[in-house]
Amino acid sequence: MQEPISVTALNQYIKGMFERERLLSRVLVRSEISNYKVYPSGHHYFSLKDAESSIRCVMFRREAMSLRFRPENGMKVVVSGRVSVFPRDGAYQLYCATMVPDGVGELAFAFEQLKNRLHKEGLFDPAHKKPIPAHPRTIALVTSPAGAAVRDMIRILGARYPMAKVLVVPVRVQGEEAPEEIGNGLDLVNALDMADLIITGRGGGSMEDLWAFNDERVARAIFRSRIPVISAVGHEPDVTISDFVADLRASTPSNAAELAVPDQADLRDRLAHFQARMDRSVDRRLQVRRDALRRLGSSPFLQSPQRAIQEKRLLLDYQQQRLLHAMDRQIGEHRQQMGRLAASLDALSPFKVLSRGYSITQKDDGTVVSELSQVEKGDTLRVRVSDGTITCTAEGKEKTKWRKRS
């Protein structure tokens, strides 16, 4: 009889058997996933099963980190690894080194999977797209400082719009560390508010080369960015998850530089156009006033003030003539009237009768004597006749006895 041994020793013995078996140290299994669980430790636990059988599997954190897609229950996968025993449970399990989706390429699968997930989450929603500033002042290039992409971007930005400062935020754009570095770069530019526009991307390469821009961490960093982000990955036909999340997708890094800034040739054209419009509108306004001025200037008075004065002078002369004429006529009329009046007066004059032999007798004081009573004997009297005056003395007076006519 053998000595009894411990369970631990037994399990260790079995484990040793498994591990000496070369076929089990490297197996490739095609199956379907079930009971998939990720533990807080980062290790992934699941089963692979088909219609009749199943096997427990574990994928340690280190291997799981390089998974490009998220394994899900029911998913058909091809797993590589080794089979060994977990002594604590006395159970054998498959220790997975790699896992790829069955049938489709892993990258294509992972791409579609992440795209669908982020799409459902709303990361591609046009409502979240921020407008690209028309005249950015500082443009951060979150990209590799080496290579053609950064050089092309700097050259094109400089040629089109040299007023914008370019800040290169160097990151690896390829390899395992790339997604985290790109994400940190984006976060840093935001945290320190270093730019008002970000371009992130890289030059062309294989799908594997561009993979960082299909990483969820980069996608989320782009989505988080307060500063607008232009994605510029690879060549024209390459589309990455970053392109969907970015505020603007450029087909290449050069294209991103063109989309980021206005072209100074266009700006100069626009300035020239402004100048022309300003000139035209001011010219038009001046022309209106020039025309008004010309109309005023063409008035006869301003054309020849001398002639106008001459005309007024002629008018004055004419009026003067009329005035004089009118006055002459009036004076003539008055003169005639006076002649007529004088003639009448003449006819009525008491002196007129003197020529017919009548006379007028006046006393010394000029009183005309018409009655006897006015005169006393000895009074000096003046007798006016037609051509002079006779001075006489009253010798006597006798009353005239008028005979009655029968």
Place this chain on the structure above:
Amino acid sequence: MAEKKLTFEQAMGRLEEIVAQLEAGDHALENSLSLYEEGAKLMKQCTTMLDKAEQKVMKLRTDANGELTEAPFAPKE
């Protein structure tokens, strides 16, 4: 107003306003002329900015003390 140093974008924006105001023509002539003068100044400013602009290219780096600094950057051919 034009005395203050405007950014290129602000200057272009103001120019656009001035052109629109001049074209609307609802200003007194003196006003239009002073607008024109302002516009001409801005025009010159913008052109000068374009003519004199020299692209500044910097690279972010961490210095010996672990501080982030900017250093001039020239991409290698």
